[in-house]
Amino acid sequence: MKRLATPLLAAALVLTPGAAVFGQTTLAVTAGVNRTSIGVDMARYVYPHFNSDRHPDFRSATGPMIGLAVTRPLSGNLSLEVGGLYSKKGTRWKNRSNGVHYETGMEPEYLELATLLKVGLPLPGSRVSAYATAGPAVAFKTSCDWNEVVSIRGVVVSEVNLRCERVRLGLSRFDFGLSGGAGVETALSDGLGVSVGVVHTLGLLNVGARGTGRIKNRAMSLRAGIVTPIG
Numbered sequence: 001m002k003r004l005a006t007p008l009l010a011a012a013l014v015l016t017p018g019a020a021v022f023g024q025t026t027l028a029v030t031a032g033v034n035r036t037s038i039g040v041d042m043a044r045y046v047y048p049h050f051n052s053d054r055h056p057d058f059r060s061a062t063g064p065m066i067g068l069a070v071t072r073p074l075s076g077n078l079s080l081e082v083g084g085l086y087s088k089k090g091t092r093w094k095n096r097s098n099g100v101h102y103e104t105g106m107e108p109e110y111l112e113l114a115t116l117l118k119v120g121l122p123l124p125g126s127r128v129s130a131y132a133t134a135g136p137a138v139a140f141k142t143s144c145d146w147n148e149v150v151s152i153r154g155v156v157v158s159e160v161n162l163r164c165e166r167v168r169l170g171l172s173r174f175d176f177g178l179s180g181g182a183g184v185e186t187a188l189s190d191g192l193g194v195s196v197g198v199v200h201t202l203g204l205l206n207v208g209a210r211g212t213g214r215i216k217n218r219a220m221s222l223r224a225g226i227v228t229p230i231g
Contacts, residue, residue, distance in 0.1 A: 024073065024229050025070065025071065025072045025073070025229065025230055026070070026071050026193075026227050026228060026229050026230060027068065027069070027070055027227070027228055027229075027230045028068065028069045028070075028071065028083075028195065028225045028226065028227045028228075029067075029068055029225055029226050030065075030066065030067050030068070030069065030085070030195070030223045030224065030225030031064070031065070031066045031067075031223070031224065031225070032064075032065050032066075032221050032222050032223035032224060033062060033063070033064060033065070033221065033222050034062065034063045034064070034065050034087060034088060034089060034219045034220070034221050035060050035061075035062055035219070035220045035221070035222075036060060036061050036062075036063060036088075036089040036090055036091065036217070036218060036219045036220075037058065037059075037060045037061070037091050037218045038058070038089075038090070038091045038106075038215050038216060038217060038218065039203075039214070039215070039216035039218060058091055058092075058093045059091065059092050059093060059094070060091070060092075061089075061090045061091050061092045061105065061107065063087070063088030063089065063090065063107065064086075064088055065085055065086060065087045065088065065221055065223070066085060066086050067083055067084055067085025067086065067087075067112075068083065068084060068085075069081055069082065069083030069084075070082050070083070070230070071118065077119055077120045077121065077122070078117065078118070078119055078120075079117075079118045079120065080115070080116070080117065080118070081114075081115070081116040081117075081118045081133060081135075082113075082114070082115050082116075083113070083114050083116070084111065084112065084113045084114075085111075085112050085114075086109070086110075086111060086112075087109070087110045087111075087112050087139070087219065087221075088107060088108075088109050088110075089107075089108055089109075089110060089217050089219055090105065090106045090107040090108050090144075091105070091106055092104065092105040092106075093105075099152060099153070100150060100151075100152055101150070101151045101152070102148065102149075102150055103148070103149045103151075104146075104147070104148045104149075105145075105146070105147045105148075106144065106145075106146055106164060107144065107145045107146075107147075108141050108143070108144040108145075108164070108171055108217075109141070109142050109143045109144070110139040110140060110141055110142065110175065111139065111140050111142055112137055112138070112139040112140075112201075113137065113138050113139075114135060114136065114137035114138075114179050115135050115136060116133040116134060116135035116179065117133065117134060117135055118131055118132070118133045119131065119132050119133075127186055127187040127188075127193075128184060128185070128186050129184065129185050129186075130182070130183070130184050131182065131183060131184070131185060131197070132180075132181070132182045133179070133180065133181045133182070133199070134178070134179070134180040134181075135178070135179060135180075136176070136177070136178060136179070137176070137177050137178065137179045137201055138174070138175070138176050139174070139175040139176075139177070139203075139217075140173060140174060140175075141171060141172070141173045141174070141175070141207075143163070144163060144164035144165075144171055145161065145162075145163065145164065146160070146161070146162050146163065146164045146166070146167050147159075147160065147161045147162075148160045148167075171207050171208065171215065172205070172206075172207040172208070174205070174207075175203050175205055175207050175217055176203070176204055176205050177201050177202050177203040177204050177205070177217065178201070178202050178204065179199055179200070179201045179202075180199070180200055181197050181198055181199030181200065181221075182197060182198060183195060183196050183197020183198060183223075184196060184197070185227060190229075191228060191229060192226065192227070192228055193226070193227040193228070194224070194225070194226060194227065195223075195224065195225045195226075195227055196223070196224045197222075197223050197224075198220065198221065198222055198223070199220075199221045199223060200218075200219070200220050200221075201217070201218070201219045201221070202216075202218055203216045203217035203218060204216070
C-alpha cells in the first residue's frame with residue numbers, strides 16, 4: 001500500500017461526496033473497506049482434476065481502500081466527481097479433493113479512476129445531505145498476490161505465497177466497470193464536513209489472461225471521509 005501513496009496523492013482524484021452540502025468545489029479524502037469477489041469460470045484451469053460438480057467454494061475477501069476526490073457543481077443538485085483510489089480486490093476459496101483440503105486466496109491491487117455524476121438531496125433547514133453517484137471506472141493492476149495452504153486431516157503439508165503470474169494467473173493489467181453508490185454527508189462547519197457511503201463497482205471485462213478462464217471483479221465498499229471546500 002505504501003508504494004501507491006505517491007501516485008495516489010499525485011492523482012488527487014474517489015467516489016466520495018462533495019459539493020452538495022457546501023455548494024462549491026470540494027476535495028474529499030476517503031478510507032474504507034472493500035468486500036470483494038470475482039465472477040469466475042476458472043476451476044478447470046487452476047484445478048484440472050475437479051469435475052463440474054466439484055468446483056471450489058468461492059468466497060468474498062476483505063481488503064482496504066483509500067483515495068481522494070474532487071467534486072465540482074454543475075447545476076442545481078447535480079455535480080461531477082472525479083476521483084482516484086487504491087483498492088485491494090480478489091477472492092478466497094476452499095475445496096476438498098481425495099482427502100486433501102485447499103484454502104486459496106488471490107489478492108490483486110488496483111489504482112482505480114472514476115468519473116461520476118452525483119445527485120445531492122439536501123434536507124431543508126439542515127447541514128445534512130443524501131446523495132447518489134453513478135458512472136464509469138477504469139482500473140490499473142499494480143500487483144497480485146497468490147497464497148495457498150494445503151492440509152491433510154488438519155495438518156498443513158504445504159504453504160505457498162507467490163505472485164499470481166507464477167501460478168498461471170497473469171491477470172490483465174487493465175479493467176473497466178461501472179460504479180454506483182449512495183450515502184450521506186454532513187457539514188460540521190463552513191470549512192469541514194464528513195461523509196459516509198456505500199459504493200458498488202462491477203467489472204465488465206474479463207481480466208483473466210489467456211488460458212486462465214473468465215474472471216470479472218466485483219467490489220462493495222463501505223467508505224468514510226473528510227470533505228473540505230477548495231474553491
